Structure formats: C-alpha cells, structure tokens
Amino acid sequence: MTDVLRTDDSATAVLDSARRARTAAADLAPMSRGSKDAALHAMADALEARVDEVLAANLKDVEGGRADGLSESLIDRLSLTAARVTDMADGLRQVATLPDPVGEVIRGYTLPNGLDVRQLRVPLGVIGIIYEARPNVTVDAAGLCVKSGNAVLLRGSSSARHSNAALATILDEAATAAGLPPYTIQLVPGDTRESVKHLMTARGLVDVLIPRGGAGLIETVVRESTVPVIETGVGNCHVYVDAAHPSVDEITAIVLNAKVQRPSVCNAAETLLVHAASADAVLPTVLAALSGAGVTIHADARAAEIGAANGVATVPATDEDWSSEYLSLDMAVGVVDSLDDAIAHIRRWSSGHTEAILTESQQAAKTFVSRVDSAAVMVNASTRFTDGGQFGFGAEIGISTQKLHARGPMGLLELTSTKYVVTGEGHVRA
Amino acid sequence: MTDVLRTDDSATAVLDSARRARTAAADLAPMSRGSKDAALHAMADALEARVDEVLAANLKDVEGGRADGLSESLIDRLSLTAARVTDMADGLRQVATLPDPVGEVIRGYTLPNGLDVRQLRVPLGVIGIIYEARPNVTVDAAGLCVKSGNAVLLRGSSSARHSNAALATILDEAATAAGLPPYTIQLVPGDTRESVKHLMTARGLVDVLIPRGGAGLIETVVRESTVPVIETGVGNCHVYVDAAHPSVDEITAIVLNAKVQRPSVCNAAETLLVHAASADAVLPTVLAALSGAGVTIHADARAAEIGAANGVATVPATDEDWSSEYLSLDMAVGVVDSLDDAIAHIRRWSSGHTEAILTESQQAAKTFVSRVDSAAVMVNASTRFTDGGQFGFGAEIGISTQKLHARGPMGLLELTSTKYVVTGEGHVRA
Secondary structure (H helix, E strand, C coil): CCCCCCCCHHHHHHHHHHHHHHHHHHHHCCCCHHHHHHHHHHHHHHHHHCHHHHHHHHHHHHHHHHHCCCCHHHHHHHCCCHHHHHHHHHHHHHHHHCCCCCCCEEEEEECCCCCEEEEEEEECCEEEEEECCCHHHHHHHHHHHHHCCCEEEEECCHHHHHHHHHHHHHHHHHHHHCCCCCCCEEECCCCCHHHHHHHHCCECCECEEEEECCHHHHHHHHHHCCCCECCECCCCEEEEECCCCCCHHHHHHHHHHHHHCCCCCCCCEEEEEEEHHHHHHHHHHHHHHHHHCCCEEEECHHHHHHHHHCCCCCEECCHHHHHCCCCCCEEEEEEECCHHHHHHHHHHHCCCCEEEEECCCHHHHHHHHHHCCCCEEEEEECHHHCCCCCCCCCCCCEEECCCCCCCEEECCHHHEEEEEEEEEEEECCC | CCCCCCCCHHHHHHHHHHHHHHHHHHHHCCCCHHHHHHHHHHHHHHHHHCHHHHHHHHHHHHHHHHHCCCCHHHHHHHCCCHHHHHHHHHHHHHHHHCCCCCCCEEEEEECCCCCEEEEEEEECCEEEEEECCCHHHHHHHHHHHHHCCCEEEEECCHHHHHHHHHHHHHHHHHHHHCCCCCCCEEECCCCCHHHHHHHHCCECCECEEEEECCHHHHHHHHHHCCCCECCECCCCEEEEECCCCCCHHHHHHHHHHHHHCCCCCCCCEEEEEEEHHHHHHHHHHHHHHHHHCCCEEEECHHHHHHHHHCCCCCEECCHHHHHCCCCCCEEEEEEECCHHHHHHHHHHHCCCCEEEEECCCHHHHHHHHHHCCCCEEEEEECHHHCCCCCCCCCCCCEEECCCCCCCEEECCHHHEEEEEEEEEEEECCC
C-alpha cells in the first residue's frame, strides 16, 4: 500500500488526520464487542448531556443557511432540536444492541495436509463518508463505524460545519473516555473542495469512501477518487405493470405508495411502465390517483392519450424524464408492448437501485427478477421497501447501487472485509 | 448507470465491444449450470481440436518476442506447446466440475409484515481482465467468467496478440456453438495503450476490472480507472520468527520454502524478521541455508553482524529492500526488538498479501493474527499456501490485496455480486 506525499497545507492536514485514523483503526480492530458497545452508550449519553452545545452550534449553521438563502426544505434537514438529538442518541443505543460482525468465521475447514483455514470478518479499517447537510449522518455513520470496528473520517457539508464539529468532538471525546483509541471519529479538516480531493486520493490510508448524496456528488467522487468507492443512493426506480396485472386497487395503492409516500428518498419510484394490454384497464384510475395526489405526470404518447380521454392532464415525457431521479412529485409514465420492452427500458435508464413488477404471472415475475439488473427487485410490493431498517438490518449506512462489495442496503456486515488465518505445524508447500 | 460517449475510433471499437459484452451478460446471467458446463467442455474440446491453429499463432508471437529481444524467461511464459494447450483444456474441464455460485441464496427470511426477502448470488456482469504475456490467462479467465455467468473482456499483452486472438476466437466460437450468447468472450480490440484507457473508463458498461501483473500495471489501472478495480497479486510477504521460536529445523524449512521454492510468484516471501532474542539461535543456520540456496541476503546491521560472524556474506538493506517485491533470489533480513516492532514493520512495508509468524506462543500468534492487516496470515506455515488451489477453491482468478469485495485468493464466489428479491402480495410501506 503506497503512502501518499503532498506538499500543501490542506493536503497535510487531511493526510495527517487519515494517518491518525489508520493508527486508531489498528488499535480498534481487535477490541471486543463489550468495549465498543460501552463506547456507543457513552457517546449517546454525551450527546444528551451536551445537547445545549449541539443546539448552539446548530443555530449558527441554521442562521448561516438562512443568510445564504438555503431553501426551507434544506433548512429543515439541517435543523436540530432536543428531540432530534435524543433520536440520534437512541440510534446509537440501538446499534449497540446489534450483533458484532467482527470475528465471525465465514468459512472454516481443515485441508487434507492438516492446515487449518479460517476466513474471518475483520473491519475494513478507515472509512471516509462524504455527505450533504444532514447532521444526523455524522452520528449514524460514527455509530455504525465504531460498532464494526472501523475508524471514520467524516466529511459533511460546509453548511453544517458547526453542527458537525460539535457532534464529532462530543462523540470522539466520549468514545476515547470510554476506552476506544483516540481519533476513531474525526471530521476531515477544512471544508473546501480541496479537502475532499485529498481525502479521495489518500489511497493506502483510507480503505473505502462512501459518498452519500445527489448524483453529482457521487459522479465526482467516482471520477476523481483513487480510493475504492461504494456508490450509494441514486434511485431512478421503476414500477412495471404486467399484462397479467393484479387488481387496479392493488396497483393504485402500490404506485401511490412508491411515488408519493415520501418522494424525496432514493427508493421512491420515478417511472411507471404499463403493458399495452393493461393500459386501458389500469391507467385511467392510476393516473387520476397520481394527479389527485399532486403528481405531475410526464407521459409518453399512449399514456397521454389515455390521460386526456379520462380528463387527466399530462406533460410530454422526454429522454430526460426517463433518466431523471426526480425526488419530487413528478412521475414519468409510459406504455410498453411487452415484458421484454419493459426490461429493456429499465436496463437502459435505471440507476440499478430498485424496480418492481406487479403481476399475477409466475413466469413474468421470474423473467423480470432474473433479467432486471438492479440491487433489489420487488414482486407485487412497493419500491419503498428497499431499506436497511425495513429489511431488518437494524441500521443502514446507505444503499449501494454498484455490484462490487455490497449491493442494496448496507448494514454492519457490509462495513467489514475478511482475512484468512491459516494455522499449521511447520507446514511447507510441496 | 451512465453510458459513455467518445469520438475517436479506438474508443468506439472498445466501447462497442463493451456494449456487446453487456448484451451477452444479460443473456448469460439466467443460464443454467448445465448450459455453462456444456460450453466449458465444448471450449476445451475446441482448443484441443484446433491446437495447430493455436501453436501457429503462438509461433508468430514467440518469433516477434525474440526479434524484440524479450528475455528467455518471458519467452518461456509466452510459449505454448501441445501439452500446455491440453493443460489449458483440462483446466476448463476442471472448472466445469465446480459448483455454480449463481443463484445461491445467501440470506432468506420472511419479514413480520409477510414480505419474503431473499439475497441471491448473481453474476457481476462484464468483467475486464488486463494481464501480461501469459496466454494461459486468456483461457483460465474465460473459463472462470463463463462458469460464474459473466461476459469477459480480455486485454492481454501486445506481445501475445496472435496467441490471444486465436484462443479467444476458438473459445468464443465454441461457446456460441454450444448455446452461450455471442460475444461472451472477447478480446479488447486494439493493443495500444489507448485501448486500455478506454476499457478503464467504460463505467456503466464494464462492472469490474481485474489487473493481473506487476505493481506498475496495477498502479496505473487504480489511478486511471473509473470502473471499479480489484487489485491483485502484489506480494511483499514477510516471515517473522518470534522470541518463542519453533525448532531451527522447522524455521529453516519454512523460510527456504517461502523464499526459494518458487521465487517468481506473489506468495513467495521477500523479508525475514527475527526477534532479537532468537537471532543468535536462528540466524546462523537460516542465513547459511539461504546463502547455500543462492539467495542474496540484504541484511540490517544486526543480521549482517551475525552473518559475518558465521561466514555468510550479506549486502546492506535499505528502505528500498523493505519495500521490494523482489520476485527473485533476494531476501531482506532484519532483527527486531519485539513482536510489536515486527508488526509495525509489516504494517509499514507490506503490500497486504501474506505474512507468517513462526512461534510456539499462543499469545504471540493471537496478537500477530489480529494486528497484522493482510489478506492472509499464516501461523507456523509457509507463505506459499496463499493460493486458490491450495485453499481448495478449485480455481483462482487472482489474489486480491485490497479489502473491498474480495480479499485473498479469488475463486468463483468472488466473481459474483448479489441481488435482493422481495416478494409481496400488494405490500405498501406504512
């Protein structure tokens, strides 16, 4: 693993913090579940004990955000209250209840020559998280990294700088006082774009980067990072209604749930595809329901025609619509001539997050499941279920849309690597 | 997944082949084990039936290599014989006997709300392999990719261009005739550096790149690729002799095996560290044995002194020696004052491949195993055992020295990703 040398001060500061993290990671890796859980409780208690400090820091960010003209929805994401701090603390206590993945023997056997081979789960080492203006990510990510035995370098948005600094300081002090290595939890120094760049090129010091945020952020990290990256959270999710469709009520309930229950999240649906044989039966009701829920419908010619015939206004869909992760009350709607056309559309435009088929046909479900190349495929269920909490993981660091290392919701297991331990009695290779 | 557009012809040719591979991968993913195994046998039979074609193509490469002044060891790696072709064919037949990883249910459970969640193994999709002048890699990699349901883009060395073209053509023709999708096995068109570059940036078309070769090749791919990379095969492996050392005979046998049995491979040892308390008992015999086997010993001051006192000549070790993957009859030898110093030395200089501790102490073994951060850690065994064949995987595409996705010997399992399949009955999220 090649070390990295740079000259300017910003680089030095980032690389120094990465080196401290690496030392912390070495000391943290062998620690017991008991020590890590005690630290998680100490971190939770410290957040609650020092809530005034957190809120005072957060107020500075919120005032700065208003002065900078941030939208109310961004201000809402940024704002903390005593209740939100308690929620974050409870999140840490919840992580303490989860099983420790480290040390699990994944494979273990004795070879014919008597060598004992075991493959064990070990921490990844140093994890860098790059995220946007949500201070709760600082706490959630720190908790999951501590539990899985990893040191963490947190790089939040500059608009949350005071909140993140207060939170990271409180968490690291509490963790250290509880016996974890110092610098297990660090904010990346500096909030310029340069500091992100240094983090992305700290290969050999940082083991993985997890960008959490919009497509632009993730694209930049993927392009510029020499540290391995796990892409998360871009969701251009599809719902496909098959020729052998379930009841219109069931379809309407799933489409509405997938689109409008929480449109700003990555597992919300963005495109509805309907088999031509089902369009006349299904679309009048579904389009009216979407429109009634305030959704702007971006329709292809056939869907638009059915909308018009049923008094539902639509706007024309373009390629930009098919490729969009709206994260808003917009939905692209198209009519397709076959299951294969639906699969081809999805393979072309999907971000690889979650797609759903609504069908009564076992064969159609099987074909869809095996040929759609996404992290999660739903049969007769809403796309909104792709979520670590829903899947029963207890916690989630993000949802991977890539195929390497982790795919879909990432819990504690996905924050580990493995190591082979081979024990002999003087064995040499013949 | 963003598609990639470029303008020049070399880019077009590479990206077109990647698009063909992506189509092949979609059709290959759902195929049964029976179909894939039949194709592997057809590929093996075709290699043997068309051996004259392979050898004629290979002769052109060998003659070209001699004209270009390639070393005899490189010419030997490049050269094929009828026997070597039969070995490659038998390798394919062996892969056919291995279990198919695709479709394995890794996790499966029913959630309290009745949703059925299954995590299945699926192929990665399109795998790019970049390798040096070993035509057997063309066949081995194609076989492992076919068995694991992946399309493969092979980018070998230009010095093996005729051999690789003949082999890839024969394999793809046989696979297609046996019913696999066309273009499952392709050589990357063009053997300029440009073509590698286009492969490395075909993000969204190629799912993973596996460079197999020297440190320079791997460093370049890691730096320039936007496609996820799995680093393989750079091995600066260490043997550490503890204070509580086993017999000198056992140590000598392991050190000799690790260093001289096959010095050109990644799991050969490059550095020997000896605890100061053991140096006088161990080093005279071990240094004499190494020297007797033709090894040049690059010694630190204390090891050099013991060598000199026992009539074994050494040369001084520098930082370059500690960081070297010699792949030759050279070994760096140092004396350390403690187990912790040995671990610190290894953490500083190792490439993260394989390290061995030779000790009678359970406690020392435990500390070494938990604190050394490498893919494989051996206790009282030679470093040479880190190998997919030795570990019983049946075949190996390389040895990963990174922590993401796969670590250590990579067999068929490591050529897969996973997919969540969630089945409901009209489930919506509350």
